[in-house]
Amino acid sequence: MHLERLIEQAQGLITRSLRPMDDLLLFQRSAPSSFEAALYEPVLCLILQGRKQVSIGEQTLSFGAGECLLVSHDLPVSSRVTKAPYLALVLEVDVATIRKLYDEVAESALDSERARAAELHRADPGLLDALGRYLALADAPADAKVLGPLISKEIHYRLLVAPFGGMLRSLIRHDSNASAIARAIGNIRGDIRSPIVIPELARQVGMSASSFHKHFKTITSTTPLQYQKELRLLEARRLLRTGGASVTTAAFDVGYESASQFSREYARKFGVPPSQDLANGAA
Known part of the structure; x- marks a missing residue:
């Protein structure tokens, strides 16, 4: 799936609901913002439009359309929208689901001692496609009951094996x-x-x-x-x-x-x- 198609989906849904799924949030701003402090729990933030800056302790990250921020631990952050219009898709990451995938990725899970709890990367087509299919379930409640858990597991798997998933790969080891x-x-x-x-x-x-x-x-x-x-x-x-x-x-x-x-x-x-x-x- 191309980013443009995911933008169209999100824009169609945001007029009806900012939370199309229980673990999925759409966030929109029409203008840049000042810094806002918050606690980020494990989450994936994919920017669809605009740009954002996030400061975590001594680390400052800036990312824009098509890029993802993956947060693996509970982190106090300060963030601001630096370019608008801004539209982002925010998915809660279930660490328990990540750990259940251990047996399927065990041999590739030991490469991440230098990874941080917040990492950036450009979203690949496979992840965009899975997120698009998950977002589409907002308009199909019956399908969501059956397919929702399957697609959510796929998204978590893709995050786990992605280049920026090093900290998640480390987390599956107790x-x-x-x-x-x-x-x-x-x-x-x-x-x-x-x-x-x-x-x-x-x-x-x-x-x-x-x-x-x-x-x-x-x-x-x-x-x-x-x-x-x-x-x-x-x-x-x-x-x-x-x-x-x-x-x-x-x-x-x-x-x-x-x-x-x-x-x-x-x-x-x-x-x-x-x-x-x-x-x-x-x-």
Whole structure:
């Protein structure tokens, strides 16, 4: 399938639904945007029109029409649309499905120690075709029940064996560094309030402290402490914007011991003081 055909499909669907399938999202912007902070869980983002810039720790990626961003781990990111009109197809990546494919790709799965949790590549015709067939099921609910799981598995397989699928290939091994860091991320996300003790976190995932720190930064482009800070600030913003917490309460709820330090780091991260987001949330 050509990219133009996939664009036509997406444009036809987006007027009716931004989420044509449970794990598939269409995202559109008519103008460039400022930086927006968010948490990306494992996902494939294929740009159909326009261009986007994504910053992940010390790594900055820029990609445009026909290019894919594949994210294999939960990552705090800052992103902005740099060229519009912008249209993107976003597919949730199911790591469990990836792992079930282990037996079918086992011999080719051991080549990815230098891969990162966010990788770019141009989408090949096979992947575009599979995504197009999956998108088409939005208009065929009966077919979607039977064919949806099959096409989803095909898409995951194509991502797994693609040139930018190195981190996914590493994740299917439970004894890999990628799997250890994924478990560590799960532990950090499970308790963002408690201070991180690197030796203890490393022990929990079966690594030495020095090896853990090295591989965490290689994979995520950031340190465990910075990663936790990003999560804390994102959660604090959510609390403020939903109107359920004061600035001080939000700071303490996510693990800060100093409200003034929280306010400084919040403003540095989001460009506005937390009190402004509190006001916006209340409005």
